[in-house]
Amino acid sequence: MPSDESSPSAAKLLRERYARRLPGSLGELTGPAHGSVQLPLHVAWSGLTRFDLDRPRSRMSMYRTVLAEGQSDDLVTLLNRDILLSQWPVLRTLISRAIRDVWESAFPELTAVRPAAAA
Template sequence: MALSSSRFPVPNAFELLREQYAKRLPARLQDLRGPTHGSVDLPLHVAWSGRRSYDVEQPRSRMGLYRTVLAEGQRQDLVAFLNRDLLLGQWPVLRTLISRPLREAWEAAFPELAAVRSVPAA
């Protein structure tokens, strides 16, 4: 007997990923009190492959740090390694470098991120 897909709907992979990311979010952006200066060495459970050390004061290095922590970090990692003001400042570019489920989870939870979606004209 074949199972009907209407009886047992296949979970939407996008929705599942977005929910996974949403579960990790801090309660408020103000909870993100990561460093604004110096070097950050990520633990293996966050940076399990490749680069682990980042210079927060170098924009490209910081972008790499934030991409990694957003994608792989748990709630305590987000709070420890991300800084609210730095996240808001680089969100217009950062949002184009992260996955859609991740981006939508953050923008749905934090309207201030959605408000800074586009890069201001020079």
């Protein structure tokens, strides 16, 4: 059955939904860099709601959740620019393609980041 050319695909709608939430620049991401963060119920409505930013797995889990479920205000108040940039090489493999494509298209500096060398 041919698709209706006038209706956008589900993937396109999803990308548009994520794109509407983006900050104007990565510099707007002024969230905490350390300590414990309690996510609001509309962001973390299931599972863990408190995350320790000083623990790499906990931090990565929080960023995945906020990128997927957060609204514009959540992104700027919960995400930190420096952490996002430093964690992006791994984080990009843990999020959906739609989220990754939207963020990398809007912020090419994310694709320039290379994984940190093992210490």
